[in-house]
Amino acid sequence: MAFQIVINLIIACMWMFLNESYTFASFVAGYLWGILLLFLLNRFIPDTFYLRRVGKVIKLIFLFIRELVLSNIEIVKLVYKRQPQFEPGIFMLPLDLKSNWEITLLANLITLTPGTLSVAIAHDNSHIFIHAMHIDDIDESIRSIKDTFEKAIMEVTR
Amino acid sequence: MIETGIDITLNISVSLFILIGTFFVLSSSLGIARFPDIYTRLHAATKASTLGISSMLIGTFLFLYAEHDIVSGKLLLAIVFILLTAPVSGHMISRAAHKSGVKPVTANRSDAYEDALQKHRKNS
Amino acid sequence: MTDALAISERILDISILISIVGISLSLILLVYRIIKGPTNPDRAVALDAIGVNLMGVVALVAIVLISSKLNDVVLLIGILSFLGTLAVAKYLEAGVIIDRDRD
Incomplete structure (x- = not known):
């Protein structure tokens, strides 16, 4: 569970850097993308979603x-x-x-x-x-x- | 036109929230004044006043949002805090009352905690 | 439409008045319980409820004054009344508030 949250935060920060806009809105967008990615790649990550x-x-x-x-x-x-x-x-x-x-x-x-x-x-x-x-x-x-x-x-x- | 409509709805809902909150707080105090012993009074104090005060604080939150466009996180924190702490203080006071020897008014003497305490004392 | 707005503001004023009167009544009932209260835990319950009612009073004053400066006061009254209730409960339970030798 903690591991998945860390991965999600890393994806959100990477989305911020890739967008080059360091605001709260882009962080939230990155977090939502991270949730989608974790949901799709659930089979390769330990623990349930x-x-x-x-x-x-x-x-x-x-x-x-x-x-x-x-x-x-x-x-x-x-x-x-x-x-x-x-x-x-x-x-x-x-x-x-x-x-x-x-x-x-x-x-x-x-x-x-x-x-x-x-x-x-x-x-x-x-x-x-x-x-x-x-x-x-x-x-x-x-x-x-x-x-x-x-x-x-x-x-x-x- | 639409803005005045929104203002009217906000005013009405703020007054509704405040009135409901006052009703619950007043009935909790009435319960504290009327009920026969400390444990039943705690029932009134822990339950009714939490919902009443949360409703009043929600009303204040809506009002400040309508007047100042402030989303006040502190009021929401206060609501969460009251919801978390009221049961804890009720638990502490009731245990303290029982340990300091206030006997509850009971129907057919069903006080399991007293029995368990006496058993514990006998064993030790 | 502006008439309706004026009427709704009037309703808000009246309901704030009613709420202040209601909270005052409930404070009087609690003070009665504090003075009369047969045992000390009864007084502790009434003091806890007075803390909750004070939060409501401050929220109403914030609406009357149209000010957002009183939000800290609401939160602080909540925290302090909780801590006071805990201290009183510990005192009633053991006779001391800070017990040094814990078993």
Whole structure:
């Protein structure tokens, strides 16, 4: 991945020198040419095409924004209810992710999803403790966190 | 003719963004004032205020672009920064509250973190 | 067409006024929580939210003054309130902010 980005930057700089115009616009044009070349010559370069991974990162960002808006609407509904009904509680979620970066990302995503807030992480990184607004449907939220977020993060990092 | 049309659209959209942002920020504060315990208050503080402040900053960004033709990167950086840091500060405060002994209001005493902490203390 | 432009500018002015009033109300609610707050973490939450609200106030002032000089202020208030919240949270958790012997 890093190797491909370096090749892409070299192609962009070469495009600038060949054009003899050292502006940002020609750099961007060279970068686009480099992407095209890397895509065509993908067979001769180690690793898969790196824009695939970039696409997955963009997908993760859009997931993040969608969940943020949904959770906001939920919270606002709860705030303006006359008699808000809570059944709060803290539950435990077993983690499949291992490295520190992945767990940080997952904790941030959990905090911004509807009705859940990450409270703490166990000492051996094996569990994460989550405070939920409605403790009754924890199975539902465990399944959604496992299915959407952990899968999306794994696709990006591995 | 076209330019005045663009100006009108920009003005209307800036006021819409600012009003939506103010609504979310106000409801987050209302949640902080109304909810029963610290953890539910953190729900309100971390979620609603991030979207509210991002919406207000987007409104300011559009306004500065319309008036000055400035593409202000600092405001966009501030939005990214708020989106990244609000969950982190919520996590820190909730862990600190739990460690300093604030009991959550729970339905049928479902506090897995307390159980795990007690188990850890017993083992060590 | 110029009438419509004038009307839209008027709408913008009115909505800025409404927003300033709304943010003031939310600041009053947060100050109430700081004074009343049963425990110290409640006060920390309210202080964090006050930092966020101050960012909004500065953004509104930037619109009122039609100035781009306040962008740094928005970013700086965000960074400083985040650092302050982290320091308060560490203090509440362990009683010290900088722990010397890390295990």
